[in-house]
Amino acid sequence: MNILVIGGGGREHAIIWKLSQSKDVDTIYCIPGNGGISDIAECVAMDVDNTSDLLDFSARKHIDLVIVGPENPLAEGIVDMFEKKGVPIFGPNKRGAMIEASKIFAKELMRQYGIPTAAFRVFDRYDDAGRYLGSLTPPYVIKADGLCAGKGAYVIQDQEEGRSVLSDLMVKGIHGDAGKKIIIEEFLPGIEASYLAFTDGTSMLSLLTSQDHKPLLDGDNGPNTGGMGAYTPIPFVNEAVERDIKARIMERTIAAMREKGIVYKGVLYGGLMLQESDPYVIEFNARLGDPETQPILFKMESDLLPILMACIEGKLHRINDIKWKEGVSICVVVASKGYPDKPEKGFVINGLERLKERRDVMVFHAGTKKADGRYYTSGGRVLGVTAIGSSYEDAMKRVYEAVSMVEFDGMHYRKDIGAKALAKKV
Ligand SMILES: Nc1ncnc2c1ncn2[C@@H]1O[C@H](COP(=O)(O)OP(=O)(O)O)[C@@H](O)[C@H]1O
Ligand SMILES: [Mg+2]
Known part of the structure; x- marks a missing residue:
């Protein structure tokens, strides 16, 4: 093929x-x-x-x-x-992708079908939104309806900030049409988790649970990024919770789409907030996550191709399960100086050769290009150094040893990817 x-x-x-x-x-x-x-x-x-x-x-x-x-x-x-x-x-397809491309579509679908998510209101007029804001006590969350490359959701901590975000979106139009309509929603505390599944529109096949790390700096500090690392599986989801996520969130959403005449094929990605044993949907994505895909596929034993074809052909029910390698898989994103605001580019990347022979380590490239047999940085997120180990400790040790063998000017990365699993807390 x-x-x-x-x-x-x-x-x-x-x-x-x-x-x-x-x-x-x-x-x-x-x-x-x-x-x-x-x-x-x-x-x-x-x-x-x-x-x-x-x-x-x-x-x-x-x-x-x-x-x-x-x-x-x-x-x-x-x-x-x-x-x-x-x-x-x-x-x-385009209608299916609305589950990610319009947060209002997704939230209204969830409301209609009883899929657990934060309480919310939709606004298309600045005055109405402003009045409603005045009645709230932070924290709350303001979100642009459309795609904003991960920059359209704002967790608001004080009213002044809330007003300025509202004006940025609805008056200044910093996200253009994507921010013309907005959602204001309840803040949900808890542990964030990613739940990804393949689907052909009827059947569903789950991938492993995983956890992304959006903030730039250790301890979830600093500005949000495209994702600074991820690991799989996460220790926060027991079998009962997973059954609940499957039934009340994932399968219900796929069925709800079908009722709306949308045969949703591909990956459904649930961005979840776990509160004790109760999962809530923060958002859905219509594709594999980046960086979650890197540690998940590194851990996958089964052939990926027949699964993708079964989704397209509506035959996913014929695939019983996915086989996984034992252990924990962690991906640490190595970023350029200046990322996420103004990443510097064009530096030589050294040390990759030495990692090529390793079976427990794989370096997935993001912002790189190759010229004259050498690799150069060409974007903000440069590499996703990924390692598999027998435990969270072991995988962390292996992945950070591997990271330390790579070198380019101005490189930086989080040093705590996997630590939440060790601490078993947020
Ligand atoms: N209702 C909420 N309660 C608590 N945190 C939230 C809520 N909605 C969003 N967040 C936080 O904001 C981040 C981005 O929101 P999300 O809806 O995933 O938007 P996007 O990924 O499109 O930017 C989430 O990963 C989460 O950390
Ligand atoms: Mg998100």
């Missing part, structure tokens, strides 16, 4: 690395890809938004399967375009 992967981050590197081990795979192409991906796939510089070029490319290269990594092309309807041409593509 010839496969085309859309995207160029650590998530896509992990998907391609995993698929490259499938016996049925011939050539993998990636648009646009990155330095690490170029070692195992053919990277093609092409505008991801130009769907007709993508369709031409896939016809020319006899692509048998397209996999979409990021949310934007899904929200734009890339799946609908390829389906129309009869090319198998993994991911939800």
Whole structure:
């Protein structure tokens, strides 16, 4: 089979690395890809938004399967375009992707179907939102409706901040149309967890539980980022809680979509808040998470390809389970100087060769490019150094030893990815 992967981050590197081990795979192409991906796939510089070029490319290269990594092309309807041409593509169609692309759509669906989530109100007028805000006591959360690359949700700690966020979104329009309508919702304390599952619109197959680390600095301090690391599994979800997450959140959501006439195919990602044994949905994503995908796929024993095909073909019920390697998998994101505000780029990355032979370590590339046989930094999140170990301690030791072997100018990373599991607290 010839496969085309859309995207160029650590998530896509992990998907391609995993698929490259499938016996049925011939050539993998990636648009646009990155330095690490170029070692195992053919990277093609092409505008991801130009769907007709993508369709031409896939016809020319006899692509048998397209996999979409990021949310934007899904929200734009890339799946609908390829389906129309009869090319198998993994991911939800445009209506399905609304579960991520419109927080209002997602929240109203949850309200209608009794899926546990924070209480909320929707506003499309600044005056109304302002009046409502005046009646609240912080903390509360203000969210833009549309896609904002992870910058559209604000946990508000004091009223002044709340008013200024409201004005940024609804008057100044800092997120454009995505922030014209907003949600104001109840703040939920608790432990955040990611719950990802494959689905063909009817059946569901869960991945492992995982935990992302959005804040830049140790101890969850500093500004939010795209994600500074993740580990899997998490020790906070016992069997009873997982059954509850499956039944009351994931399966109910897939069924609710179906009732609305949406056959949701692909990955449904529940961003959850766990309160004791009660899970609540913070948001849904319509794709694999980055960086959660890196440790999850590193731990996956089963072949990924038949699962993706079963989702597309509506035959997921034929796959009973996913086999996993023993132990704990941790991904530490190594970022550029200046990330997340103004990442500096163009530095040589040293030390990667020494890690290539390791079976317990894999370095997934994100913002890198390759030239003259060397790797250079080319983005904010540069590498996702990932290791598997027999316990949380062991995996942390291995991953941070591996990180210490990599070097580039200005590199920085969190030193506590995995520590929450050890402490068994938030
Ligand atoms: N209702 C809530 N209660 C507590 N924290 C929240 C709530 N909603 C969002 N957050 C925090 O804000 C982060 C971003 O919110 P989210 O809805 O996931 O938006 P996005 O990922 O699209 O930026 C969450 O990961 C969580 O830490
Ligand atoms: Mg989120």
